[in-house]
Amino acid sequence: MKNAFLFAAALALSALAACAAPLKINGSTTVNLPVAEAAEILRAEQQMDIQVDTQGGSAGGISMLGDGLVQVGMSSKPVSAEDRARYPAVQIQETHIGEDAVALIVSKDVWGGGVKALTKGQIKDIYEGRITNWKDVGGKPQRVAFFNKEPGRGTWEVFVHWVYGSPKAAPQVSFPEVGGNEETRNKVAGTRGALSQLSASWADGKKVFALGIQMDDGTIVAPTNENIATKKYPLSRPLFILTKGEPAGAAKTLIDFLLSDRGQELVKKHGYLRLKDLQ
Amino acid sequence: MTRAWSWFFSVVALATLAFLVGIFVWQSVPVWQHEGASYVTGAKWFFREKEFGALPMIYGSVVVSIVALVLAAPLGVGAAVFTAEYLPRGPRLAVKVLIELLAGVPSVVYGLLGILLLRDWIYALFAPFDLLSGDTLLTAAVLLAVMILPTIVTLSDDALRAVPAAQRRAARALGLTRAEAILHIALPQARRGLSAALLLAMGRAVGETIAVFLVVGRQDNNLPERLLSLRPLLESGQTLTSKLGSSETNIGYGDPLHWAAIVGLGLILLVLTGALTVLGASVRRTSHA
Amino acid sequence: MRKAADYLVGSITGLCALVAVGILAGLVCVVAQRGAPALSWPFFT
Numbered sequence: 001m002k003n004a005f006l007f008a009a010a011l012a013l014s015a016l017a018a019c020a021a022p023l024k025i026n027g028s029t030t031v032n033l034p035v036a037e038a039a040e041i042l043r044a045e046q047q048m049d050i051q052v053d054t055q056g057g058s059a060g061g062i063s064m065l066g067d068g069l070v071q072v073g074m075s076s077k078p079v080s081a082e083d084r085a086r087y088p089a090v091q092i093q094e095t096h097i098g099e100d101a102v103a104l105i106v107s108k109d110v111w112g113g114g115v116k117a118l119t120k121g122q123i124k125d126i127y128e129g130r131i132t133n134w135k136d137v138g139g140k141p142q143r144v145a146f147f148n149k150e151p152g153r154g155t156w157e158v159f160v161h162w163v164y165g166s167p168k169a170a171p172q173v174s175f176p177e178v179g180g181n182e183e184t185r186n187k188v189a190g191t192r193g194a195l196s197q198l199s200a201s202w203a204d205g206k207k208v209f210a211l212g213i214q215m216d217d218g219t220i221v222a223p224t225n226e227n228i229a230t231k232k233y234p235l236s237r238p239l240f241i242l243t244k245g246e247p248a249g250a251a252k253t254l255i256d257f258l259l260s261d262r263g264q265e266l267v268k269k270h271g272y273l274r275l276k277d278l279q
Numbered sequence: 280m281t282r283a284w285s286w287f288f289s290v291v292a293l294a295t296l297a298f299l300v301g302i303f304v305w306q307s308v309p310v311w312q313h314e315g316a317s318y319v320t321g322a323k324w325f326f327r328e329k330e331f332g333a334l335p336m337i338y339g340s341v342v343v344s345i346v347a348l349v350l351a352a353p354l355g356v357g358a359a360v361f362t363a364e365y366l367p368r369g370p371r372l373a374v375k376v377l378i379e380l381l382a383g384v385p386s387v388v389y390g391l392l393g394i395l396l397l398r399d400w401i402y403a404l405f406a407p408f409d410l411l412s413g414d415t416l417l418t419a420a421v422l423l424a425v426m427i428l429p430t431i432v433t434l435s436d437d438a439l440r441a442v443p444a445a446q447r448r449a450a451r452a453l454g455l456t457r458a459e460a461i462l463h464i465a466l467p468q469a470r471r472g473l474s475a476a477l478l479l480a481m482g483r484a485v486g487e488t489i490a491v492f493l494v495v496g497r498q499d500n501n502l503p504e505r506l507l508s509l510r511p512l513l514e515s516g517q518t519l520t521s522k523l524g525s526s527e528t529n530i531g532y533g534d535p536l537h538w539a540a541i542v543g544l545g546l547i548l549l550v551l552t553g554a555l556t557v558l559g560a561s562v563r564r565t566s567h568a
Numbered sequence: 569m570r571k572a573a574d575y576l577v578g579s580i581t582g583l584c585a586l587v588a589v590g591i592l593a594g595l596v597c598v599v600a601q602r603g604a605p606a607l608s609w610p611f612f613t
Contacts, residue, residue, distance in 0.1 A: 056526050056529045057526065059526060059529050059530060060526070060529055063529050063532060082533070086532075086533040143409070143411060145411045145412050147412075150525065150526045150527075151526070151527075151530065152526045152527075152529060152530045153526070168327070172325035172326075172327055172328055174498055174499045174500040174501065175498060176411075176412065176414060176496040176497055176498040176515040177496075177497040177498070177525070179525075179526070186394070187412065187414070190398070190399060190402070190412075190413065191402070191411075191412040191413065194412070353584075354584050354587060354588055355584075355588065356584075357580060357581045357583075357584030357585070358581065358584040358585035358587075358588040358589075360577075360581040360584075361578075361581035361582050361584060361585040362585060364581075365578060365581065365582065374585065374589065377589065377592075377593075378588070378589065378592065381592040381593075381595070381596070384595065384596075388595075388599060389595075392595060392598060392599070395598075396598070425591055425592075425595070428588055428591065428592065429592065432588055456570050456571065456573070456574040457574055457577075457578070458570075458573050458574040458576070458577035458578065459570065459573075459574075461577065462577070
């Protein structure tokens with residue numbers, strides 16, 4: 001009887017210890033790149049126990065933080081009023097660690113066929129199904145294979161914010177969907193006539209190509225770092241680390257690291273803009 | 280005493296099942312009130328406009344599973360006939376064990392292989408039909424066919440072995456060739472077990488999420504006008520499971536109506552797979568030589 | 569004629585078994601070749 005009690009006590013204690021330890025992080029695949037590397041460094045240098053995941057993108061990061069399943073969320077879009085209203089007991093704090101842009105990427109055959117930029121009007125027409133062939137925008141005849149980002153993804157929200165003003169104003173469409181950045185790039189690279197939304201730093205110019213935006217005056221703005229920093233390129237979005245209230249403990253250590261020079265170098269390394277790069 | 284205990288545990292099992300189904304029904308009430316019957320007959324799913332029609336997804340699930348069965352059944356039953364009737368004891372057990380091991384491969388692996396290989400193959404193979412992409416209902420169906428193949432082979436083999444050897448010996452004694460004994464004696468008598476095998480395999484196909492999610496394209500509202508045409512197979516689609524595996528479950532969590540719609544999909548899936556499983560189990564129980 | 573049918577059934581089912589085992593074993597080979605790290609969930613979602 002005594003042995004059983006000791007065993008149960010030992011089990012409970014170890015379970016408690018296991019629960020207390022790891023710092024759990026979840027959210028956007030875009031923000032994940034520098035954060036995952038920062039976590040690696042902190043694991044090696046400070047023996048911290050950090051688990052990073054990308055379930056559900058930015059929306060997943062917000063909801064898991066609100067539900068208390070993770071201590072830190074990653075988001076490539078600002079936390080909206082609705083999100084805050086869903087979790088009234090949680091005060092979600094955003095910490096800005098960098099900036100990224102959303103590019104419209106196309107497959108090699110479209111880029112090679114001569115389509116290097118689109119106007120907002122053309123993009124709207126494609127999204128609403130009025131343009132279905134690349135020849136209507138100056139390319140070779142090929143059906144437009146538009147892969148829409150899952151709604152809820154930071155990338156998608158930046159896109160509809162720019163085209164329609166808000167996610168609510170965007171019409172409901174029925175396109176094939178893609179999830180995270182990796183899946184998007186793979187699908188666009190492997191499909192003829194493909195178009196989708198992708199974090200600008202993931203458009204490597206080898207498998208997928210980032211279109212420029214043709215503004216009203218005819219100039220073409222490409223998603224280069226200068227254009228993003230000076231806000232000439234309209235589709236930019238902030239990279240946030242989310243915490244419940246003020247960051248504390250392991251979360252604070254991570255955030256301090258990301259805001260330090262070393263951490264910001266990681267942000268830059270993965271193609272995003274550091275805080276000091278922004279005007 | 281044991282009778283009392285077995286009654287007790289049977290009740291517990293049934294109560295748990297009833298509880299599970301009950302929760303799904305209860306949580307999905309808002310969408311049944313909102314849509315009524317058009318929840319299962321409506322062809323448009325636009326959650327932001329509060330329009331929830333699950334028919335394209337039911338269509339997707341059913342088509343993908345049926346095509347998977349059509350592809351896997353002849354191959355699987357043929358293979359089972361070979362292992363049950365032609366192989367001697369040793370090799371038969373080896374093949375059986377091998378196939379059953381492969382049945383245990385996690386579905387994620389199938390899905391990822393589907394992305395790596397199957398998608399490009401189908402895209403290239405059907406290029407003359409001007410596919411939009413390699414993510415189609417057919418891709419999902421082929422992937423599912425490979426996944427349910429082990430199930431069909433193992434269960435069909437069991438069904439054929441359940442036919443007593445005496446029957447086959449009698450057939451041979453009467454001068455029938457081996458093939459005739461199989462086709463006219465063994466297969467007809469194993470009919471029930473074979474049907475059970477196919478029903479259970481279809482149940483597995485209907486419930487498969489991850490593999491289908493990765494290759495089906497996840498395009499909503501792609502219900503064709505002519506339900507029995509083959510063209511939709513070459514287009515992207517959505518199944519009940521791929522919708523449930525998508526990010527909409529996360530998005531819908533905050534809104535009672537949207538959440539009810541999602542849970543409702545789960546309920547439909549539960550009923551579908553439950554019906555197939557129960558059918559398969561009851562057909563199996565009544566099978567005898 | 570009946571003997572021919574006998575051989576036919578035997579070889580067709582044998583082929584089925586071969587193809588079935590081949591497909592499934594081929595899966596295992598591909599996984600072994602490409603290596604598990606390349607097949608990771610975050611890689612694809």
